[in-house]
Amino acid sequence: MPRLDRAVNIADLRRMAGRRLPRPIFDYIDGGADDEVALANNAGAFGRYEILPDTLVDVSAIRTETRLFGQPAAWPLVLAPTGLTRMFHPDAEAAVARAAARHGLPYALSTMGTTRIEDWARNFAGPRVFQIYVFKDRGLTTEFVQRCKAAGVHGLALTVDTPVAGNRERDRRNGLSLPPRLTLSSLMSFALHPGWSLPALTGSKFDLANVSHRVDVLAGQSMSLFDYIGAQFDRSVTWKDVEWLAAEWGGPLSIKGVMTPEDARRAVASGASGVMLSNHGGRQLDTAPAPVDQIAGVRDALGDSVEIICDGGVRRGSDVVKALALGADGCSIGRPYLYGLAAGGEAGVDRALTLLRSEFELTMALMGVNDVERLERRHVRRSPLAGEGGPKGRMRG
Numbered sequence: 001m002p003r004l005d006r007a008v009n010i011a012d013l014r015r016m017a018g019r020r021l022p023r024p025i026f027d028y029i030d031g032g033a034d035d036e037v038a039l040a041n042n043a044g045a046f047g048r049y050e051i052l053p054d055t056l057v058d059v060s061a062i063r064t065e066t067r068l069f070g071q072p073a074a075w076p077l078v079l080a081p082t083g084l085t086r087m088f089h090p091d092a093e094a095a096v097a098r099a100a101a102r103h104g105l106p107y108a109l110s111t112m113g114t115t116r117i118e119d120w121a122r123n124f125a126g127p128r129v130f131q132i133y134v135f136k137d138r139g140l141t142t143e144f145v146q147r148c149k150a151a152g153v154h155g156l157a158l159t160v161d162t163p164v165a166g167n168r169e170r171d172r173r174n175g176l177s178l179p180p181r182l183t184l185s186s187l188m189s190f191a192l193h194p195g196w197s198l199p200a201l202t203g204s205k206f207d208l209a210n211v212s213h214r215v216d217v218l219a220g221q222s223m224s225l226f227d228y229i230g231a232q233f234d235r236s237v238t239w240k241d242v243e244w245l246a247a248e249w250g251g252p253l254s255i256k257g258v259m260t261p262e263d264a265r266r267a268v269a270s271g272a273s274g275v276m277l278s279n280h281g282g283r284q285l286d287t288a289p290a291p292v293d294q295i296a297g298v299r300d301a302l303g304d305s306v307e308i309i310c311d312g313g314v315r316r317g318s319d320v321v322k323a324l325a326l327g328a329d330g331c332s333i334g335r336p337y338l339y340g341l342a343a344g345g346e347a348g349v350d351r352a353l354t355l356l357r358s359e360f361e362l363t364m365a366l367m368g369v370n371d372v373e374r375l376e377r378r379h380v381r382r383s384p385l386a387g388e389g390g391p392k393g394r395m396r397g
């Protein structure tokens with residue numbers, strides 16, 4: 001087990017995760033679609049904004065509390081939904097949930113998660129969000145809504161950027177399958193990472209816990225994620241379905257994967273209470289814009305009352321500050337907490353959240369803003385160097 005306190009930033013946790021995981025599993029977390037342009041740009045775009053500080057402000061106390069999905073959050077961060085979590089650490093969603101609860105942050109369970117909604121909700125005291133993919137078996141969506149209501153889920157996020165699976169070439173090269181399977185080419189990598197492989201082979205069975213009772217195509221066999229999504233996800237979903245879902249659910253509903261002011265308006269007109277600006281962490285449509293660059297336009301289109309979460313590319317607490325100044329209500333992270341989970345289970349997720357939170361507060365203090373409510377657009381600007389690829393940081397991308 002690596003000494004987690006040696007990780008001073010998310011990039012360190014990423015390196016630790018890379019050492020602990022067999023290559024195909026690490027690549028599944030780390031990789032993106034096609035040429036990984038969107039993946040690199042999501043993080044890189046934050047580096048192209050500069051922070052304009054106020055000086056001589058009393059920053060002896062910094063107020064970070066806010067509300068997301070109608071629930072209190074200790075600071076404006078959400079743990080985004082990530083599928084297949086048990087592949088990264090045997091403690092899976094339970095470990096993430098414990099760390100998120102300790103930090104007072106919302107956590108979204110994925111449709112493709114490896115823990116049942118009911119078990120997760122029972123053990124996660126924080127703000128509970130469930131992420132929905134619409135399957136061809138439409139009855140499953142109705143079932144999700146009913147189960148979420150019964151389990152006390154606070155908000156839903158409908159992911160709309162995955163009508164088909166993105167072209168993730170790392171996974172194709174590695175022959176990644178569900179559940180992970182030993183192939184001749186991956187055998188070496190699995191054998192060289194017994195810290196991952198032994199618990200994975202001896203622990204509880206890998207299961208898409210929320211869908212397998214209705215679509216158990218994996219029973220006894222394995223297939224690529226690409227084929228699974230192609231076979232099971234419904235490509236015919238439209239805004240009419242959002243209207244239906246909003247009415248059926250009746251609570252906070254965010255549309256995850258919206259990228260333009262026009263779609264953001266449609267989302268609200270269809271009954272959503274918020275949008276998650278997202279390109280799925282660069283895993284779906286490559287060369288989609290960076291979510292952070294879309295915030296200001298979407299905020300101007302929607303006005304103040306609609307919740308905007310900027311999803312993707314956050315690797316520093318200062319990134320969250322920038323997103324808020326541009327008009328977002330919060331940010332969400334996927335890989336940063338998964339790197340932590342892979343590196344050290346619950347303690348690793350805890351480390352990721354601690355690092356980001358302290359960077360967030362440090363940035364607020366250094367820029368002379370003592371309350372998240374007081375972050376304004378005047379606090380950020382595009383760097384004059386932005387056209388030349390932006391200022392060069394140490395760990396963007």
Ligand SMILES: Cc1cc2nc3c(=O)[nH]c(=O)nc-3n(C[C@H](O)[C@H](O)[C@H](O)COP(=O)(O)O)c2cc1C
Binds near residue numbers: 083084111112
């Ligand atoms: C390993 C992994 C699995 C993911 N699974 C899902 C999922 O099941 N549903 C979903 O809506 N998004 C999924 N995402 C996307 C995340 O919710 C989020 O949009 C993305 O990770 C944000 O970018 P970041 O990793 O740069 O923070 C996944 C991302 C990763 C890295």
